Amino acid sequence: MVVTKSGNVKGYDPDDWTWWHETVPVRLRRTLEEGFELVVITNQGRLTTTDGAQAPEAQAFQAKIHAIFETLNLPVAIYAACANDNWRKPRIRAWEHFTDSLGLNRQVDKAASYIVGDAAGRPSDHSDDDRHFAMNLEIGFYTPEEYFLKKPPELWQHKFDPFQYLDALGPVNGMYTNL
Numbered sequence: 001m002v003v004t005k006s007g008n009v010k011g012y013d014p015d016d017w018t019w020w021h022e023t024v025p026v027r028l029r030r031t032l033e034e035g036f037e038l039v040v041i042t043n044q045g046r047l048t049t050t051d052g053a054q055a056p057e058a059q060a061f062q063a064k065i066h067a068i069f070e071t072l073n074l075p076v077a078i079y080a081a082c083a084n085d086n087w088r089k090p091r092i093r094a095w096e097h098f099t100d101s102l103g104l105n106r107q108v109d110k111a112a113s114y115i116v117g118d119a120a121g122r123p124s125d126h127s128d129d130d131r132h133f134a135m136n137l138e139i140g141f142y143t144p145e146e147y148f149l150k151k152p153p154e155l156w157q158h159k160f161d162p163f164q165y166l167d168a169l170g171p172v173n174g175m176y177t178n179l
Contacts, residue, residue: 001028001040001144002068010046014063023148025072036112038076041094043129048082058082077101089119090132114140116147121156128159 004011005018019025028038047058061080069076079087079094086093099108117130120143134141145151 011064012057012060014060014067017064017068020144021148027148028072028074032074038074039098040076040078041089041098041133042078042080043088044080044082045084045088047080052083089129090136092133092136095133095137110137110139113137114142116142116144118144120154121159122154125156125159128156131156132158 001020001024002017003020004016006013006016008016011017032038044061047055047061049055065078065080069078077098079098081088081094085091087097102108115130115134115137117133119125119127119130120141121128121131122143131141143151143154146153
Protein backbone atom coordinates (compact mmCIF):
# COMPACT_ATOMS: atom_id res chain seq x y z
CA MET A 1 0.00 0.00 0.00
CA VAL A 2 2.85 2.36 0.80
CA VAL A 3 6.54 2.82 0.09
CA THR A 4 9.10 5.03 1.77
CA LYS A 5 9.56 8.57 0.50
CA SER A 6 13.26 8.27 1.27
CA GLY A 7 13.75 5.24 -0.96
CA ASN A 8 14.99 3.17 2.00
CA VAL A 9 13.71 -0.38 2.24
CA LYS A 10 12.35 0.21 5.77
CA GLY A 11 10.94 3.48 6.99
CA TYR A 12 11.98 4.36 10.53
CA ASP A 13 10.47 7.85 10.47
CA PRO A 14 6.67 7.88 10.85
CA ASP A 15 6.44 10.47 8.06
CA ASP A 16 8.62 8.49 5.63
CA TRP A 17 5.82 7.03 3.54
CA THR A 18 3.83 7.70 0.41
CA TRP A 19 1.24 5.68 -1.46
CA TRP A 20 2.72 2.84 -3.50
CA HIS A 21 0.69 4.20 -6.42
CA GLU A 22 -1.87 6.97 -6.67
CA THR A 23 -4.60 4.38 -7.33
CA VAL A 24 -4.27 2.80 -3.87
CA PRO A 25 -6.65 5.03 -1.87
CA VAL A 26 -9.22 5.09 -4.69
CA ARG A 27 -9.14 1.30 -5.12
CA LEU A 28 -9.37 0.66 -1.37
CA ARG A 29 -12.37 2.97 -1.12
CA ARG A 30 -14.02 1.13 -4.03
CA THR A 31 -13.29 -2.21 -2.35
CA LEU A 32 -15.24 -1.07 0.72
CA GLU A 33 -18.08 0.18 -1.47
CA GLU A 34 -18.22 -3.30 -3.03
CA GLY A 35 -19.00 -4.69 0.44
CA PHE A 36 -15.57 -5.98 1.44
CA GLU A 37 -13.76 -5.28 4.70
CA LEU A 38 -10.18 -4.08 4.70
CA VAL A 39 -7.88 -6.19 6.83
CA VAL A 40 -4.14 -5.57 6.88
CA ILE A 41 -2.00 -8.46 8.10
CA THR A 42 1.68 -7.62 8.13
CA ASN A 43 4.85 -9.35 9.30
CA GLN A 44 6.82 -6.86 11.40
CA GLY A 45 9.45 -8.85 13.28
CA ARG A 46 11.52 -5.78 14.12
CA LEU A 47 8.88 -4.40 16.50
CA THR A 48 9.80 -6.64 19.42
CA THR A 49 13.07 -7.66 21.00
CA THR A 50 14.18 -11.28 21.39
CA ASP A 51 12.64 -11.36 24.88
CA GLY A 52 9.28 -10.10 23.55
CA ALA A 53 9.56 -6.51 24.78
CA GLN A 54 8.56 -3.62 22.56
CA ALA A 55 11.47 -2.51 20.34
CA PRO A 56 12.22 1.19 19.78
CA GLU A 57 10.91 0.89 16.19
CA ALA A 58 7.44 -0.05 17.47
CA GLN A 59 6.39 3.50 18.35
CA ALA A 60 7.47 4.80 14.94
CA PHE A 61 5.58 1.96 13.23
CA GLN A 62 2.43 2.69 15.25
CA ALA A 63 2.66 6.40 14.39
CA LYS A 64 3.17 5.58 10.71
CA ILE A 65 0.17 3.19 10.64
CA HIS A 66 -1.95 5.83 12.36
CA ALA A 67 -0.90 8.47 9.81
CA ILE A 68 -1.57 6.18 6.85
CA PHE A 69 -5.04 5.17 7.91
CA GLU A 70 -5.97 8.62 9.18
CA THR A 71 -5.10 9.92 5.71
CA LEU A 72 -7.02 7.09 4.08
CA ASN A 73 -10.02 7.72 6.37
CA LEU A 74 -11.47 4.25 5.90
CA PRO A 75 -12.29 1.54 8.46
CA VAL A 76 -9.59 -1.10 8.58
CA ALA A 77 -8.46 -3.88 10.91
CA ILE A 78 -4.69 -4.18 11.34
CA TYR A 79 -2.77 -7.20 12.61
CA ALA A 80 1.02 -6.91 12.91
CA ALA A 81 2.87 -10.16 13.60
CA CYS A 82 5.87 -9.22 15.70
CA ALA A 83 7.40 -12.64 16.35
CA ASN A 84 8.11 -15.81 14.43
CA ASP A 85 5.02 -17.56 15.73
CA ASN A 86 1.59 -18.67 14.48
CA TRP A 87 0.55 -15.05 13.92
CA ARG A 88 3.24 -14.59 11.25
CA LYS A 89 2.32 -15.16 7.60
CA PRO A 90 2.10 -17.62 5.94
CA ARG A 91 0.65 -19.15 9.12
CA ILE A 92 -2.98 -18.27 9.64
CA ARG A 93 -3.53 -17.29 13.30
CA ALA A 94 -4.08 -13.60 12.50
CA TRP A 95 -6.78 -14.55 9.98
CA GLU A 96 -8.39 -16.89 12.50
CA HIS A 97 -8.40 -14.12 15.09
CA PHE A 98 -10.03 -11.75 12.60
CA THR A 99 -12.73 -14.25 11.64
CA ASP A 100 -13.33 -15.18 15.30
CA SER A 101 -13.81 -11.49 16.11
CA LEU A 102 -16.70 -11.22 13.64
CA GLY A 103 -19.03 -13.06 16.00
CA LEU A 104 -21.82 -15.46 15.20
CA ASN A 105 -23.87 -13.06 13.07
CA ARG A 106 -21.19 -12.53 10.41
CA GLN A 107 -19.04 -14.94 8.47
CA VAL A 108 -16.33 -14.55 5.86
CA ASP A 109 -17.21 -15.55 2.32
CA LYS A 110 -13.97 -17.35 1.49
CA ALA A 111 -14.97 -17.81 -2.15
CA ALA A 112 -15.11 -14.02 -2.56
CA SER A 113 -12.16 -13.21 -0.27
CA TYR A 114 -8.66 -12.50 -1.47
CA ILE A 115 -5.22 -11.32 -0.41
CA VAL A 116 -3.22 -8.54 -2.05
CA GLY A 117 0.47 -8.89 -1.30
CA ASP A 118 3.91 -8.13 -2.62
CA ALA A 119 5.56 -11.25 -1.17
CA ALA A 120 4.43 -13.27 -4.16
CA GLY A 121 7.41 -15.41 -5.14
CA ARG A 122 8.39 -13.34 -8.16
CA PRO A 123 12.14 -13.16 -8.88
CA SER A 124 12.45 -9.65 -7.38
CA ASP A 125 10.26 -10.39 -4.32
CA HIS A 126 11.80 -10.77 -0.88
CA SER A 127 9.51 -13.70 -0.08
CA ASP A 128 6.47 -15.71 -1.10
CA ASP A 129 4.78 -15.48 2.31
CA ASP A 130 1.73 -13.57 1.08
CA ARG A 131 1.04 -16.05 -1.71
CA HIS A 132 1.50 -18.99 0.68
CA PHE A 133 -0.77 -17.24 3.18
CA ALA A 134 -3.54 -17.11 0.56
CA MET A 135 -2.84 -20.75 -0.35
CA ASN A 136 -3.11 -21.76 3.32
CA LEU A 137 -6.42 -19.94 3.60
CA GLU A 138 -7.62 -21.29 0.25
CA ILE A 139 -8.59 -17.82 -0.97
CA GLY A 140 -7.64 -15.74 -3.99
CA PHE A 141 -4.37 -13.86 -4.37
CA TYR A 142 -3.30 -10.74 -6.29
CA THR A 143 -0.05 -8.84 -6.47
CA PRO A 144 -0.34 -5.06 -6.03
CA GLU A 145 0.30 -4.65 -9.75
CA GLU A 146 -2.58 -7.00 -10.58
CA TYR A 147 -4.98 -5.48 -8.06
CA PHE A 148 -4.27 -1.77 -8.25
CA LEU A 149 -2.97 -1.44 -11.82
CA LYS A 150 -4.89 -4.29 -13.51
CA LYS A 151 -1.67 -5.78 -14.89
CA PRO A 152 -1.55 -9.45 -15.93
CA PRO A 153 -0.10 -12.02 -13.51
CA GLU A 154 3.67 -12.41 -13.51
CA LEU A 155 5.66 -15.61 -13.43
CA TRP A 156 6.53 -16.74 -9.94
CA GLN A 157 8.01 -19.69 -8.11
CA HIS A 158 8.17 -20.83 -4.53
CA LYS A 159 11.05 -19.22 -2.66
CA PHE A 160 10.77 -22.21 -0.37
CA ASP A 161 8.53 -25.11 -1.30
CA PRO A 162 8.03 -27.47 1.65
CA PHE A 163 6.64 -30.12 -0.68
CA GLN A 164 10.19 -30.59 -1.92
CA TYR A 165 11.26 -31.60 1.60
CA LEU A 166 8.26 -33.37 3.09
CA ASP A 167 7.31 -36.98 2.52
CA ALA A 168 4.13 -38.22 0.91
CA LEU A 169 2.06 -37.05 3.90
CA GLY A 170 2.16 -33.52 2.52
CA PRO A 171 2.57 -30.16 4.24
CA VAL A 172 2.85 -29.78 8.01
CA ASN A 173 -0.68 -29.53 9.43
CA GLY A 174 -1.96 -28.91 5.92
CA MET A 175 -0.08 -25.61 5.61
CA TYR A 176 2.96 -24.08 4.06
CA THR A 177 5.09 -23.09 7.02
CA ASN A 178 8.33 -21.59 5.68
CA LEU A 179 10.20 -23.78 8.14
